[in-house]
Amino acid sequence: MSLSSSTTPTPRGTLTPAFWILVVVAVTINLRPFLTAVGPLGHAIGETTGMTLSQLSWLTLLPMALMGVGAWVAPSALLRLGARHAICMSLVLIAAGCALRWIGGSAPVLLATAALCGAGVALVQGILPGVIKRQSPHSVAPMMGLYSAALMGGGALGAQISPLAMQWGWDWRAALALWTVPVVIALPLAWNALGRIQLPPPQPHGARSGAQQPVTSDTQWLMRRPRTWVLMACFGLVNGGYAAVVAWLAPFYQSHGWSVASSGTLVAILSIAQATAALGLPVLAARSSDRRPWIAFTLLCQLVGFGVLVWRPDAFPTLNAIVLGAGLGGCFALMMVVALDHLPSPSQAGALNALMQGGGFILAATAPWVIAQLHGLTGSFAAGWLYQLGAVCVVGVLVAMLAPTGYARAMRAPG
Template sequence: MTSSPSQPQRVSPLLWLTVVVLITINLRPFLSAPGPLGPVIQNATGMDLRAFSWLTLLPMVLMGLGGWLAPTALQRMGARQAIVSALVLIALGCALRIAGASSMVLIATAGLCGAGVALVQSILPGLIKRQSPHNVPFMMGLYSAALMGGGAFGAQLSPLAIQWGMSWQASLAMWAVPVVIALPLAFYALGRIGLPVPATAATHSQPVASDTAWLMRRRRTWLLVLSFGLMNGGYASTVAWLAPFYQTHGWTATQSGSLVAILSVAQAASALIMPALAAHSTDRRLWIIVALLLQAVGFALMALWPTAAPTLSIVILGIGLGGCFSLYMLVALDHLPSPTQAGALNALMQGGGFILAALAPWIVAQLQQLSGSWTVGWLYQAGVAALVCLMVAQFNPKHYAREMRQP
């Protein structure tokens, strides 16, 4: 990736913060809204659990593929055009769900949204490091919190919209509205700060491969990809199946949606607080391992005692999921001092990671179909969280320079 010559910042820090939040908050409602409406959607479309899992699986695969393609898109389109075009895709995907009476329409629109989200979440972390170099932990925490907060809105408000008289299709399509609201502000603000520009407008530009090919030859890149993907599979499985799981225990769509919203609020709080706690040291391993162990505990409680204290179990799980995600985003940026290279590494991590994470809801659905119970799937996710702890132990910041040495 290439960057334009240094330009003076023409937007206030408050406007930049607002733009980051308004963009990011639109990246998860389309993903979290269908879960609480699962039985309604399945009855209307005839989707079984495996087909329903594609509403999570396909967008996450596309998020992964988009992560790999994001450096090329950034070079050819520039940051503003890439992000604004991505927001248009998300708005279009949400709006088309008004015609979502068939499984194919729902899956196709999930794909559109996933493609848009892929570009935004692969480009924005690098821009945050570039625009806020002295405040990266706070800004990445805010970014992650907004991401999880958007998930909470989707899970809570879509079931309520049905209670207020909207069709289930309209309750999914309404998430186009906040995207449309964010578009003009994003277009304005991203055009007024010094951002990477298309290669055709830059002098002495190098092929985008020069920024990414050497990263793909580093063992650390693949360790980040693998561990991020396994860790984030817990989030994907929870978004897809938490509400349907509790509906098998007699919860209504609204009640189960509220539980997903509680999960997302816990994620958002943890995503904001844990990076701040970890900011006092460049070694983030202890905090990531704590977050992973909380995930393991939360999944185990859901598997073995699902009705004993569901809110407590979900809060524990949410703290683990949210904190781990934001800390991973921070650790990827920590590995390299250059915002451009750090952004490329972050995009590669998300790219491969989301492809792996996309498999988790399908695996949990398969385990449920084979065993007739959700218990095995939740215990599987608890075991994965414990496994990732062993991988995280290798993230010693003293070795970052050696691990990421450019040929």
């Protein structure tokens, strides 16, 4: 079933399937460039600001941690503000964070901009999947694939265009600040589209439609489910791998003699592979309710990718970036689908997704810092890549628990 044919217009009117897809892409593509642009420019940033490798890791750690914390408050923000105001306010925060990088000649300013962007991204990531499930109930897997592909595609743009801008003579501040432009373009599109979607407030598990109960009820019972923590751990460890390559793949290859532009291109290739897998694998996985075989494939790709970085980093780096990117992107998208699969209610599934992202991104945020510390101890990135290999093995054990026949039992409300 195609995306366009299965997207259901809302009762309020004229939101066409094609326009809804455009809005999802336009919004989501802005959620990663501010992050992926930093790694390839890290050397230039360090020279200007005096930031060490460990300090530079905070430009990835801080926004990802805020993504995690913000995702936990997303259901409350949705209840208080509505999807339209919450998402558009988030886009304003991202735009402000990117724009302020124009004057980001010091570590405190850069950290503040990372915090602004991370806070903005958090609310979008915590709210938009639930909106997608309600607006496109019959095509959740392909729509989440599209969402994930746009996320990774935005990352590819950040990793490629900002280093090229420096190659064209731009200052690194301008090369980071240019990502204000696509956010400003997405803002009126989101305001228009989300104003046509009539979403009910989130309801607690088991509540009757229309019951006015606090959104925290969903959070409370979900947090008491062991499955919620399993999903958090899987999502966090996988995204730790993403955070690690975003932060350190370009500096790693720069230490092997690569230029800023060529190392940025490698990160962009990895991100394109992520986007392709994120778009395609959920569609393939939609043929069965059990997503685990496909997740296992993505984990195998990650094992190969990180293994090559440890033992043969100069052997076919482009091919390895494609394999690793496919593993990371496909696993990200499939975990989003699995979380939404667990509950039939869009609001409850959205709340579970937000909790998974919240705990997951907090866990993922530590990966760049851990790798920086291991680099400081060993003088090499190899120990960090081994750390990521171990994380992939842990995810493999946890994913084996995610049989769809157990979803209802795992998410049964207490009492």
